[in-house]
Amino acid sequence: MSERIRFEPGRPTVLRGGTVLPMDDGRRVLTDTDVLVVGDRIAAVGPGLPVPDGTAEIDATDGIVMPGMIDTHRHMWQTAMRGYGADWTLTQYFVWYYLEHGRLFRPEDVHAGNVLAAIEAIDAGVTTVVDWSHGLQTVDHADAAVDALRSVPGRFVLAYGNIQRAPAEWSAAPEFRDFVRRRITGDDMLGFQLAFDVTGDPSFPEKPAFEVARELGVGVTTHAGVWGATGDDGIRLMHDHGFMTAETVYVHAASLSADSYHRIAATGGSISVSTESEQSAGQGYPPTWAVRAHGIPVSLSMDTSVWWSGDLFSAMRTTLGADRSREHMEAHAKGDTVTHCGLRAEQVVDWATRGGARALGRDGELGTLEAGRKADIVLIKNERSPVSFPLLNPYGHIAFQAQRGDVHTVLVNGRVVKHEHRLLGVDLAAARRQVEQTVEYLRTTMGEETWQQGMNPDVPETTLLDNPYTYTDYHSDSTHTRRESE
Ligand SMILES: [Zn+2]
Numbered sequence: 456m457s458e459r460i461r462f463e464p465g466r467p468t469v470l471r472g473g474t475v476l477p478m479d480d481g482r483r484v485l486t487d488t489d490v491l492v493v494g495d496r497i498a499a500v501g502p503g504l505p506v507p508d509g510t511a512e513i514d515a516t517d518g519i520v521m522p523g524m525i526d527t528h529r530h531m532w533q534t535a536m537r538g539y540g541a542d543w544t545l546t547q548y549f550v551w552y553y554l555e556h557g558r559l560f561r562p563e564d565v566h567a568g569n570v571l572a573a574i575e576a577i578d579a580g581v582t583t584v585v586d587w588s589h590g591l592q593t594v595d596h597a598d599a600a601v602d603a604l605r606s607v608p609g610r611f612v613l614a615y616g617n618i619q620r621a622p623a624e625w626s627a628a629p630e631f632r633d634f635v636r637r638r639i640t641g642d643d644m645l646g647f648q649l650a651f652d653v654t655g656d657p658s659f660p661e662k663p664a665f666e667v668a669r670e671l672g673v674g675v676t677t678h679a680g681v682w683g684a685t686g687d688d689g690i691r692l693m694h695d696h697g698f699m700t701a702e703t704v705y706v707h708a709a710s711l712s713a714d715s716y717h718r719i720a721a722t723g724g725s726i727s728v729s730t731e732s733e734q735s736a737g738q739g740y741p742p743t744w745a746v747r748a749h750g751i752p753v754s755l756s757m758d759t760s761v762w763w764s765g766d767l768f769s770a771m772r773t774t775l776g777a778d779r780s781r782e783h784m785e786a787h788a789k790g791d792t793v794t795h796c797g798l799r800a801e802q803v804v805d806w807a808t809r810g811g812a813r814a815l816g817r818d819g820e821l822g823t824l825e826a827g828r829k830a831d832i833v834l835i836k837n838e839r840s841p842v843s844f845p846l847l848n849p850y851g852h853i854a855f856q857a858q859r860g861d862v863h864t865v866l867v868n869g870r871v872v873k874h875e876h877r878l879l880g881v882d883l884a885a886a887r888r889q890v891e892q893t894v895e896y897l898r899t900t901m902g903e904e905t906w907q908q909g910m911n912p913d914v915p916e917t918t919l920l921d922n923p924y925t926y927t928d929y930h931s932d933s934t935h936t937r938r939e940s941e
Pocket of ligand 1 (some may be wrong): 530587678706758
């Protein structure tokens with residue numbers, strides 16, 4: 456390990472000699488290239504860059520330098536329950552959070568989950584996260600969510616939601632308006648969206664909430680195309696009332712008809728695909744294989760750490776796998792063979808970076824490594840890992856080989872927040888204490904039996920199939936050579 460570099464505010468930083476993926480229109484791979492950061496922006500990308508005196512130098516040789524990743528849908532408050540729902544379906548998730556125990560979460564519990572999720576994000580090179588914060592039962596909860604996001608040096612978007620009240624109700628509350636005035640100041644590090652779902656009720660009760668979003672000039676993010684919950688009716692209502700815009704993010708967008716995809720494509724919105732979630736929870740088949748043919752922009756997300764880890768390496772990997780799996784299946788059903796994969800590794804890396812920037816309307820600033828852009832940068836490099844070489848296909852390396860442990864250095868808004876695999880300026884011990892208090896509170900409030908039942912849902916009975924080869928005693932068959940030799 457090299458001598459520790461002192462990263463001070465205002466000190467320029469250069470990443471030297473890496474394989475740089477600008478993720479720009481040129482789709483270039485730049486080997487042995489430097490990236491210079493001055494202030495909060497990228498000053499230059501190129502080989503052998505001259506740098507200002509006193510620039511901090513980071514050795515990026517044998518590493519990949521890429522834009523910071525962007526997650527467009529993560530319920531950060533739920534990270535306090537990390538892994539608890541590993542064996543849940545969506546139904547069990549709904550019952551647990553929406554109907555039974557979601558109300559137990561106090562502002563400090565939302566804070567605890569958000570802080571840990573925010574730290575986890577920057578550790579994994581996810582420099583921007585949309586906090587799909589639907590546990591905001593009161594404005595105190597919302598203040599706690601923002602306090603948490605502001606305490607960690609990442610870039611966030613608060614997507615304000617409240618599953619305990621109707622969208623029309625909470626979005627009309629004076630205290631909500633007051634919160635927006637107080638806390639959403641339009642600065643670069645904290646964006647704002649409204650987060651609510653459209654049930655498909657023909658009376659369209661969500662209409663006033665859409666009007667609030669329009670009045671505030673912010674996008675709506677909505678779980679759309681969730682089997683048994685939200686579907687084509689919701690999309691049609693949004694479309695008929697003129698609320699489908701380029702800022703709208705449709706989360707999951709599985710279980711939708713071609714007609715809904717046409718409406719999304721025609722109005723310029725984007726889809727946030729949470730492949731791991733769709734695979735395990737049951738919203739519908741991860742939809743990239745279908746939406747690619749509609750030309751709808753895609754970003755990636757991981758939904759909630761109550762099941763999954765909050766890194767986008769797994770999101771890229773599972774998205775490639777699910778898309779290709781479906782492509783093969785569809786071909787086999789017609790007696791065909793897929794000889795060339797339609798979805799490429801480069802495309803999922805694009806979705807994990809630039810796709811997120813596009814979804815958030817920030818593609819002029821985030822998601823690419825170009826001079827003048829915001830300096831949200833990830834260096835993937837791990838000298839101790841046998842998986843770090845040979846580095847032949849950097850897109851394939853990111854999507855199928857790399858993991859969060861390979862994230863060596865992370866910059867957010869020009870600030871180095873992780874270097875040589877260590878987080879900088881982050882109090883992980885305090886985050887742990889807070890989460891432990893939340894877990895302790897939930898566990899004692901619910902009672903041990905309820906807690907254990909929630910984590911261990913009943914396993915449906917598996918009926919073993921009749922097996923024709925077990926009808927006769929195989930080993931007594933006199934023609935069988937092994938039997939004869941015994
Ligand atoms: Zn979700």
